[in-house]
Amino acid sequence: MAVHFHEEDLPADVSFRDGPIAVDTEAMGLIWGRDRLCVVQLSDGGGDEHLVRFRRGSNYDAPNLKALLADPDRLKLYHFARFDIGIMQAYLGIMAAPLYCTRTASRLVRTYTDRHGLKDLVKELLGQEISKQQQTSDWGAAELNDAQREYAASDVRYLHALKERLDERLEREGRTELARACFDFLPTRALLDLAGWPEQDIFAHDG
Numbered sequence: 001m002a003v004h005f006h007e008e009d010l011p012a013d014v015s016f017r018d019g020p021i022a023v024d025t026e027a028m029g030l031i032w033g034r035d036r037l038c039v040v041q042l043s044d045g046g047g048d049e050h051l052v053r054f055r056r057g058s059n060y061d062a063p064n065l066k067a068l069l070a071d072p073d074r075l076k077l078y079h080f081a082r083f084d085i086g087i088m089q090a091y092l093g094i095m096a097a098p099l100y101c102t103r104t105a106s107r108l109v110r111t112y113t114d115r116h117g118l119k120d121l122v123k124e125l126l127g128q129e130i131s132k133q134q135q136t137s138d139w140g141a142a143e144l145n146d147a148q149r150e151y152a153a154s155d156v157r158y159l160h161a162l163k164e165r166l167d168e169r170l171e172r173e174g175r176t177e178l179a180r181a182c183f184d185f186l187p188t189r190a191l192l193d194l195a196g197w198p199e200q201d202i203f204a205h206d207g
């Protein structure tokens with residue numbers, strides 16, 4: 001169980017076990033085009049996390065990372081995939097799908113609450129406490145401190161376990177196929193964000 005730190009790409013000799021890979025990103029903010037991508041975090045669910053850090057001025061030429069993320073046979077797990085796949089499309093030029101989104105799954109089954117943050121899900125479904133204290137920290141700093149690295153790693157640490165619990169709930173509520181269809185649509189939703197329809201519901205009659 002360790003957090004591995006890399007600069008600008010995954011080393012070629014990092015190997016991940018088969019199956020889904022948990023992915024998260026940290027950026028300077030939440031607006032594409034203004035806020036650069038700083039970190040991509042990965043976990044295969046085996047207990048280790050890998051952080052790939054991009055410096056200011058990076059050309060985002062990360063062939064090993066891109067090959068893994070764009071692999072059509074590898075399911076990617078996210079919490080709020082819409083943001084992560086959008087910013088990776090914008091900076092890395094790849095669509096990191098197919099995907100599963102724990103936030104979307106939560107919205108479909110935990111209809112008794114409006115608390116769908118990762119911290120809330122980890123607490124309710126896994127009985128664990130995670131800190132979101134570093135969420136708003138400076139991911140563009142020259143060096144990431146230990147608290148930032150631990151926070152970044154913890155954002156991908158629980159996604160495999162959450163998927164298991166959420167899949168049980170989706171099955172119980174008869175919403176497995178609806179969830180799958182939503183996940184499959186998310187790349188298009190992210191492309192709409194990037195193309196200039198960030199908030200509008202293009203399916204709505206008005207607005």
Ligand code: MN
Nearest residue numbers: 024025026155
């Ligand atoms: Mn995060």
